[in-house]
Amino acid sequence: MVTKVLTGNYAVAEAVRLSNVDLITAYPITPQTTIVERLSEFVDMKLIKARLMRVESEFAALAAAYGAALCGARAFTATSSHGLLFAHEMLWWVAGSRVPMVLAVVTRTVGPPWNIWSEHTDFMGQRDCGWLMALAENNQEILDTTIQLYRITEDEEVYLPGMLGFDGFLLSHTSEPVDIPDEDVIKSFLKPRSQPYNMCSDNILTMGNLSNAEDVATMRYDIHKSMENAKEVIKEVDREYEKLTGRSYGGLTECYRCDDSKYLIVAMGGWVGTMKDVCDELRSNGYDVGVLKVRFFRPFPEEDLTKAMSSVKGVLVFDKSVSLGSLGHIHSEVLARTYGLSNKVVVRGVIAGLAGVDVNPNDIRGIILKFIGDVEEGGYIGNTSEWFLGR
Amino acid sequence: MSIKIQGLSRDNYVLPGHTACPGCPETLGLRYVGMALGKDSIIVVPAGCSTIIQGTLPKSSIAMRVINVPFASSASVASGIANVKEILKIGGIPVVWAGDGATADIGFASLSGSAERNDDLIYICVDNEAYMNTGIQRSSLTPYGAWTSTTVTGKREDRKEVPLIMLLHKIPYTATASIAFPLDFISKLRKAATIRGFKYIHLHAPCPTGWRFDPSKTVEVAKLAVEVGAWILFEAEQHKLRLTPPSNIYLDKHKRKHIKDYISVQGRFKDLSEDDLRRFEDFINNTWELLLKFT
Ligand SMILES: Cc1ncc(C[n+]2csc(CCOP(=O)(O)OP(=O)(O)O)c2C)c(N)n1
Ligand code: SF4
Numbered sequence: 001m002v003t004k005v006l007t008g009n010y011a012v013a014e015a016v017r018l019s020n021v022d023l024i025t026a027y028p029i030t031p032q033t034t035i036v037e038r039l040s041e042f043v044d045m046k047l048i049k050a051r052l053m054r055v056e057s058e059f060a061a062l063a064a065a066y067g068a069a070l071c072g073a074r075a076f077t078a079t080s081s082h083g084l085l086f087a088h089e090m091l092w093w094v095a096g097s098r099v100p101m102v103l104a105v106v107t108r109t110v111g112p113p114w115n116i117w118s119e120h121t122d123f124m125g126q127r128d129c130g131w132l133m134a135l136a137e138n139n140q141e142i143l144d145t146t147i148q149l150y151r152i153t154e155d156e157e158v159y160l161p162g163m164l165g166f167d168g169f170l171l172s173h174t175s176e177p178v179d180i181p182d183e184d185v186i187k188s189f190l191k192p193r194s195q196p197y198n199m200c201s202d203n204i205l206t207m208g209n210l211s212n213a214e215d216v217a218t219m220r221y222d223i224h225k226s227m228e229n230a231k232e233v234i235k236e237v238d239r240e241y242e243k244l245t246g247r248s249y250g251g252l253t254e255c256y257r258c259d260d261s262k263y264l265i266v267a268m269g270g271w272v273g274t275m276k277d278v279c280d281e282l283r284s285n286g287y288d289v290g291v292l293k294v295r296f297f298r299p300f301p302e303e304d305l306t307k308a309m310s311s312v313k314g315v316l317v318f319d320k321s322v323s324l325g326s327l328g329h330i331h332s333e334v335l336a337r338t339y340g341l342s343n344k345v346v347v348r349g350v351i352a353g354l355a356g357v358d359v360n361p362n363d364i365r366g367i368i369l370k371f372i373g374d375v376e377e378g379g380y381i382g383n384t385s386e387w388f389l390g391r
Numbered sequence: 392m393s394i395k396i397q398g399l400s401r402d403n404y405v406l407p408g409h410t411a412c413p414g415c416p417e418t419l420g421l422r423y424v425g426m427a428l429g430k431d432s433i434i435v436v437p438a439g440c441s442t443i444i445q446g447t448l449p450k451s452s453i454a455m456r457v458i459n460v461p462f463a464s465s466a467s468v469a470s471g472i473a474n475v476k477e478i479l480k481i482g483g484i485p486v487v488w489a490g491d492g493a494t495a496d497i498g499f500a501s502l503s504g505s506a507e508r509n510d511d512l513i514y515i516c517v518d519n520e521a522y523m524n525t526g527i528q529r530s531s532l533t534p535y536g537a538w539t540s541t542t543v544t545g546k547r548e549d550r551k552e553v554p555l556i557m558l559l560h561k562i563p564y565t566a567t568a569s570i571a572f573p574l575d576f577i578s579k580l581r582k583a584a585t586i587r588g589f590k591y592i593h594l595h596a597p598c599p600t601g602w603r604f605d606p607s608k609t610v611e612v613a614k615l616a617v618e619v620g621a622w623i624l625f626e627a628e629q630h631k632l633r634l635t636p637p638s639n640i641y642l643d644k645h646k647r648k649h650i651k652d653y654i655s656v657q658g659r660f661k662d663l664s665e666d667d668l669r670r671f672e673d674f675i676n677n678t679w680e681l682l683l684k685f686t
Pocket of ligand 2: 410411412413414415416417418440444519523524598599600601
């Protein structure tokens, strides 16, 4: 093992290098670009055996990766924001075909107006496509989760594609020390490529022709069941990875000081690190606060969340994305899981950090303390939702 | 490459029970693809009539490997396969089988991208001159004057020359073909299969349902298109174009049948005026002239 100081984007590239990938498809978009730039260096310098296709769009990037994956290739591509939206139709097709592959999504605001800073709406907008979705907190987790996703997506209990999101610039262009596992270790961790069927085998197969309603509905249900299966697989893979590298992320969620907490902060992505710091500080001042980091958004960690909420007074959800006309994405998922809890829990959703609006520790502390104050004063105040616009 | 009917495979690649309209040119074309390439082909099909023709899962009327893909994505999917063939040591030829809408309109960027990269595959545009699967709407390859459900008083724009556009991508092989001349089409496919890089074949496929003619006349109408000079058969290797036999004689304008012979059998042209007809003729003459510049 070596430790290198890497940006989030270079951490992904290292993970792809280690994952014995056959095909990489590349198209530039800020802030994703340095991933494919680094990978093209790896390919040109023959540091990896993968073929690199420099395609004409993100739609083509996904489509070409799909074609290759159908024929047995371990495939990778990466994009952001408008590129992800442009490829949206292919996302459905890949998942519906049950073809494992991995996509890195460097989160970025969707225009107009043009804006390149991080928010999570591009990523969260893909939540219904049938892809496993993880969002990383730091560059080490970016590397580790990319590798883990190849194992998880190619597990026969799962056989679905997976995307790894992480914050543009905040992680993609920020350097941190990252432990890079040895090639041999990852080689033994990742088994040879596995997929449900191969369109380039000698079997005369047809993929995707017309089907009747019941068959299609059943296929959808199968994807849903595989998502459920994936929960156990994700945890198992995380445990196995820990044995090899010493690092674990708790599977679908990470519970940070939340075991005995009265107030639970729920969030995803890079700012969870800041929230943990604020949590430590509040703890030392006598507040019973904990943080539940949602690591996988699909499958949604329902059981973890229900358990974590079962003994708290209040849940404060931070969303860096919103379904306009409704709520923050994590907030609505959390609310859906409060029904049936034996404790009466107050839930507040805070939509913050949109379009890259800075949310610093003071802001987070202020929002948490206000929430605690409102609950302590007002008792059960139900569900509320707020926007933090940075001014 | 001379090919004799007797030497062709008698295997069925399009099985009875398919769900095409009677007289469908796409089933004819697919049958010829099977005869030419047999089980080597891995067919990539975007949305279009050929998705429907296959019939309903878990069965299929096409006895070749078929990958159905989103409307705009076929060239890219085939490119992905082409790019891992070597590394994965897989055989077979990725063959895109796409309509004129999928080719000239929505999938045009994918097509152009694959061609520019010279990915090793065969791309066939099966051109029935409209979006038939969604009920006969105009495409950029619908000819001037034709009725479609979105050009009810006749289309007001000319079709674009996709084969020439592909030729100008400087790909190693570009050809046109017609479902009326299977041996010509099959020999072009076989030649394409021996060439490395991007191969483009544009197959003219008159559609009785969309063009409004009797389903028994598909081959006849396709033949007429060549005989009046409205469809020109050629091939181009290393971007040097040469006419291929069915079209050779029509280089001489006087040998061509009268345009009316072709137009009058199609209901979609029934409202064409004399002026429109002359325009149609001019269009044909100009196309020949343009084409011959590449010989
Ligand atoms: C992105 C997208 N837009 C629209 C459609 C609807 N659609 C399906 S087939 C088709 C027309 C196909 O026309 P063409 O490519 O000419 O093939 P043909 O049906 O004539 O064989 C359309 C518009 C679709 N499937 N996907
Ligand atoms: S509409 Fe034309 S191309 Fe489509 S299935 Fe019918 S005959 Fe064939």
